[in-house]
Every structure is written in C-alpha cells, then in structure tokens.
Amino acid sequence: MSEQKSSRIGGFYKLSREERLDAVKDMAGLAQEDIDRLLSKESLPFDLADRLVENAVSSFGVPLGIATNLTVDERDVLVPMATEESSVIAAASNAARQCRDSGGFHTSLSATEMIAQIQILGLSDPWAGRAKILERKAEIEEICNGCDPMLVKLGGGFRDLEVRVLPSASGAMVITHIIVDTKDAMGANAVNTMAERLAPTLASWTGGRHHLRILSNLADRRLARARAVWPKEAIGGTEIVDAMLDAAEFAEVDPYRAATHNKGIMNGISAVALATGNDTRAIEAGAHAYAASSDAYRPLSHYEKTADGDLAGSIELPLSLGLVGGATKVHPMAQVCLKILGVQNVVEFSGIVAAVGLAQNFAALKALATVGIQKGHMTLHAQNVAIAAGAVGEEIAEVAAELARRGEVRGDVAETVVAEIRSKK
Ligand code: NAD
DSSP states (O other), rough: OOOOOOOOTTGGGGHHHHHHHHHHHHHHHOOHHHHHHHSSSOOOOEEEEEEETTTTTOOOOOOEEEEEEEEEETEEEEEEEESSSSTTHHHHHHHHHTTTTTTTEEEEEEEEEEEEEEEOOOOOOOHHHHHHHHHTHHHHHHHHHHOHHHHHHTOEEEEEEEEEEETTTTEEEEHHHHHEOOOOOOOHHHHHHHHHHHHHHHHHHTOOOOEEEEEEEOOTTEEEEEEEEEOOOHTOOOHHHHHHHHHHHHHHHOOOHHHHHHHHHHHHHHHHHHHHTTOOHHHHHHHHHHTTTTSSSOOEEEEOOOOOOOEEEEEEEOOOOOOOOOOTTOHHHHHHHHHHHHHHHHHHHHHHHHHHHHHHHHHHHHHHHHSHHHHHOOOOOHHHHHHHHHHTTHHHHHHHHHHHHOOOOOOOHHOOOOOOHHHOO
C-alpha cells in the first residue's frame, strides 16, 4: 500500500502561490503539466469555450482554492473549490480540522441511478395504460440498453420501472420513470436519449400521446450521505455544542431559516461541482427539491449530541455528479481538479462532496451560534469593497484595514478612505 499523505497542511493560507501549488503537487501526485495548467493565464482556451457554449466571446474567471484538512472514509484529501465568495474555503478547512482527530467524515451513496420521465397524455383509461407499460418491462429494458451499449458494458444501464398516474386540470397523465444506473456519469444525456427513444413505443402500447421526455433533477436514487463527530473540546466546550444545537433546531422548524442553512451547505457543494466541471444547477435543483420533499422545506443536515456530549452532524442529499460526461472531461481545469481529488469512482467523489457540504454547514452554524457570520466574512469582503472603490496595489490592504478599524465596511466610506490615502501621498 502506498503511504497515506496528510491533508493537514498547517498555515497553507500563509504560503505563496508557488508554495501552495508545491504542497498540492506533492499531496495529490500531480504532474508538472497540471501545475502549468493551474499557473496558466488562460484556464479555458477560447476554442474550447466556443465549443462548450453558443455565441462565446470569452471565459469568466472564478477563484479556485484548495480546502485542506479533510479526511473522508479514512483517506486524506485536498479539495479544489471554485467560488467567488470569501470565507467559504477557509470555513470548510476549519471545520474539517476540528473533526480530524475523531476520524473525519464517513460517507455512503445509495446508488448511482438516475430517473428519466416520460409523459403520456390523452388516455381515457390511464390505470389500464399504466398496467400495459408495467407488463412490458423486459422490452423496455432492451430499448433503453440498446441506446447506450457503452454504459451497459461498464455495468450500468436500465434497472427498474415505475409508472404513476397523476391527476391534472387537463386530465390524468401517465408518467413513466425509467431508472438507469449511469455509473460514473451524471447521466442526463444518457437517460434523455433513452426516454426519447422509448416514448413513441409507450404511446403506441397505451394508445396515448407522448409529450415530455426528460430526466428528473430530483435524483433521489443517488443520495449521498456524510457524517462526522466534532468533539466538544475541539469546538470550544459544551456551551458551544448547545448553542449550535439550538441554531440547527431553528432550521428544523422554520423554512426561512432552512433555506439559508441549505444555502450554506451548497456554498461548499456547488464550489466543488463547479471546479470539476459538473452541472451546478442540476445539483442545486436536486438538493432543494429533496429538502422540500416531505411536508415542508427542511434542512439537509441534522445535528445531535452524542452520549459523550460531542456534536454529531449528518447530511443526506441527491448528488448527480459525474467523473465523465458533460464538461468534466473537456474542461482542462476540471481534469486537474479531479486529479487533485484523486477519486477512483463517483461513489468516492460523491462522499467527498457531501462531506464538504457538511463541513461548510458546521462552520456556518458555529460562526452563527458564536461570533456571528460577519467577523469571518469581513476581512476579505473589506478588500472587495476597497477594490470596487478604486483601490489598487498596496492601497487595497490599507483601505480594507481602515474600513475594519472604523467598523464601516461600505462603498461610500471606502471611496472616502481611498481619497484620503491618495491626498496624503
Ligand atoms: P455524456 O452523455 O456526455 O456522457 C455519458 C456517457 O459516457 C454514458 O452514457 C456512457 O456512454 C459514457 N461513459 C464512458 N465512461 C463511463 C463511465 N465510467 N460511467 C458512465 N458512463 C460512461 O454525459 P451525461 O452524464 O449523460 O450528461 C451530463 C450532461 O448533461 C451535463 O453537461 C449536463 O449539464 C447536461 N444536461 C443536464 C440536464 C438536466 O440536468 N436537467 C438536461 C440535459 C443535459
């Protein structure tokens, strides 16, 4: 077995860019060409951008940082995160540090299955139509698998069938779900192709008219879970554990709070999804639909006190992530980010992403339940405000420090401070 390298890189934030990259190269076993890609001014060459989207004119830069300290399923991992929001990467790293000694994160994925829906309309006997479709599962399997021999060869393909009859204002509709194991692909194109191929056949069997044929982003056959224990000593004592439990309980009983609680989770999850070329909107849609799939909109994570008085956190949400397909294999930066993660399959990948979501959520809850969220946010935010007010070079830190000192991190104040500094030169 190869020697396990540590993701605990103390003072990573104090290192220069080159030193940080050296540490990542060493930990993740990157090649020099990967480092060159990370150092390159052009993270996405224009010819690729032009192939990825229509009417391309440029590409849009977002900061890419590395979360340290994560141990996921006994493996230390550095996590690339692409986000424009300050404090997110530091918060994830901090939360991961505080549960390292108790074993880090443990994860699972329910399956790698996706659902595609086929809508059949115009049936006077929708329940009979449902029964006719369910009778022909073997033929449906053959049609679906015939669309993607590559996926079948890899051990994926059609798995199951569900048919629902939904009442609607325009009459009952028969909704067929094909459930497909898409393995290491997110699978939207794969299942959409199957749904489109199958739909006319379902219409002819039932005598109805086929209409929509598209995957569901409520990917509840692909539920990722993570859990961790934060020892009370590591987070500042019983009082903080209790304060965090009260904060978490707020989200359990109030959708206004739950929306913000879940947004904090997605700060981490969307950042890893973006860094790896995944479809952030599909993941966001799935997460929020899952949060709302019981009687009310609920938090995606839960917190409890262990018998020893420590804080146990857990998270469960759909994660339609891919290691192949979409932009994952096309975007050169996504490829480097996947190398940094060093994952072998989408099960491992999903576990890490769920762990980042939980870490992010823990950090936000802790800040909210103690010092408040602004303290951590303000240092970098003050710099952004300074830049927006026209500060350049060394002025940026000077203006930010002055805004923090005055306790007024605002654009108008920043403009005044910039003018004051320049008048003194
Ligand atoms: P894809 O079609 O590009 O790649 C998936 C295919 O890769 C599989 O069908 C299989 O044939 C092949 N493959 C090779 N190695 C594989 C492996 N190890 N595991 C599984 N398959 C393997 O991509 P996709 O994942 O089907 O679709 C993802 C794209 O679809 C994303 O770009 C997404 O944005 C887009 N999309 C999303 C939606 C939505 O979320 N509502 C709708 C339409 C399209």
